[in-house]
Amino acid sequence: MSLGLQSLGAETISRWLSRIMWRLEHAFERARASDKPEDDTRIRIFVVGALFATGFAALAIGATRAALFNDAGRGDGSTAPVTTARGDLTDRNGELLAADLLHYGLYIDPREIWDAAETRRALRSALPDLDAARLERALRGGRRTFVMGGLTPQVRSKVYDLGLPGVSFEPEQRRVYPLGYTGAHLVGFVDGGGEGLAGAEGAFNDEIHQLASGDKTMPLAMDLRIQAAAEDELYKSVAQFRPKGAVAVVVNVHSGEILALANYPTFNPNEPGRSSLDARLNRAAAAIYEMGSTFKGFTVAIGLDTGVATPMSTYDARQPFHIGYRTINDFHATHKVLTLVEVFQHSSNIGTARLAEQIGPTRMGRYYAALGLTQPAKVELMESARPLTPKVWDEDAVASTSFGFGINVSPLAVTRAYVALANGGKLVPLTIRKLPPGAKVDGPQVVSPRTTEQLLQIMRANVTGGSGKSANVPGLNVGGKTGTGNKFDPATRRYSSTKQVSSFAAVFPTDGPVTDPRYFVLVLMDEPRPDASGADPTGGIAAAPAAGRIIERIAPFVGVERRMDTAPFTEVNADPNDAKEEH
């Protein structure tokens, strides 16, 4: 516009307009001068007519536009404002996990009520859950008041049919989790205002709000079948060992997708307020533990990757190992010189500490950081907890952390590190979001593919002839590492002899190239108690069987077929009775 004015010349236009105005103003004098006064009248009528015509034309165009292209009044009027509405959450196969459903809020306007007693009686009869005090306040008040929310369309019809004056409804959207406690910690929950507070609801809060406007759904990485199997087997172990808490996690090692995440105790996300904080705690992400011997997998992998050790390297476990001011013992002393594979199978603290000493504090600290063990687990969940790590990576710290003491990490952090060791060495982020099939997830290379191959075989050897035997599933080549960490008792400032964390970190299948489909399963029990057999509920007793059962049930869902069983390093473990579990 300004360009047009400039090109025409603003001065020229204003001069032209002034001239027209002057001609109109002085038309009467000119008409009189030319003795044609009627010309002046005609001009004036023409001008007024033209102005009216322009006005009416503008109005006609506006009216036509409003009549033909007016969007007002469209829609059913029942949708909630975009700010509170949320898109649906589904599992990776499209099964509904969370949805906004139309509910109604009940309002009472006492100014329109003729018979308060009748209204009170009818409402309490139709709505037994109605808060009597709130109803009374509304009936005695002087304005329209909200009385009860979350009425389903059926309940609303029931109340509506009562025909009570002064009783009205407002549509409202309510978040509903049709599966109840299944996958509760992974799905999460929302507050009364529709804002996500935990799980996927909290992690993707803004995105889920945006999805609502497009009628779209957000698929999570969770596979409902795997989630249900993991929960079922975990809760069966819970019934057997009665722990304070328990966790099961299933992850695709190549994509980092969390296919299942089960917690005990759990809660119903439809009524989060009715559950305790303890039940709502996502132990997989927000709790940290001294994991015990599951950390030996990291130490062995670091030893292999740095070239400090080979599977056949030997370690003297005949005597306790003195390092710094500490003496390290084996829980079930073998009093033998052990190969690295045997150290893993017997879960020898002495052998692992000797390996860690050879690797050295600097390299151990660097590898732990590279494996993500010194940071919160990289996952979308806002609950992901920060680990407690040694302040100084000296010899003493390295010896302790080599077998899982002196470092507190979340189960998801351990999962992520094991996922890296099992997928060829890439530290991929864990994700609760479904990735496209065949998606290539990249991450820093923390160990070599050769280390992965060797570690998978050692983990397999631990299941065929070591502490993880109870996790074996014929035809699935399960590998794994048990872990039993005594808990630190703040009251006595000592490690408790009765309270422990028992875990099992499993990978299946362990055979085939590193690029083959592979899955990681972690089962953890916090303070399990002896079952009817009275056996010490170590990782091999309390967690490994559950991991095996989970793997057996989920293998068909992830497309892992039975194959020939492998038994690597069998010649190393000549005496199967030697394979007792260690702390």
Added chain:
Amino acid sequence: MSLLDRKVRGFRLVDLVAVALLVALVLGTYLAKTMAGRERAEIASIERQIGEEKARTRLLEAEVAHLEDPARLERLSVAYLGLAPVSIKRDVGPRDLTDIARTAANTGKLPGEGMSVKPHQPLGFDPTGHPPEPQPASPPVAGAPAR
């Protein structure tokens, strides 16, 4: 006399034409608006019905999801039918047929023949710690956690 100045019964022709045009326009606009209003009301009614149907569909979808909850299905299948997840030991593919035939030839039995199915025990407790909801004929399980 020009056409514009011609008079019919004392009225200028141009005025009569303008009035006729105005009446036609008013009538046309009225009819168009009335018809559009009727159509709009019908559209709004249909859209309201669609909205209600959508809401009902979503309610049914949520109900289906609840009814198909794997934990619930497992509980019911155990309680009523005594079913259990199929053990992977019973999972065979075409490439296993040779082994099966060899086993059958050597032992005279098919693999798994006579193998008893371990009864699948229901969970027997509520992992949320809430009082359990009434379950249809669910047999109680001993050893439920103390919490």
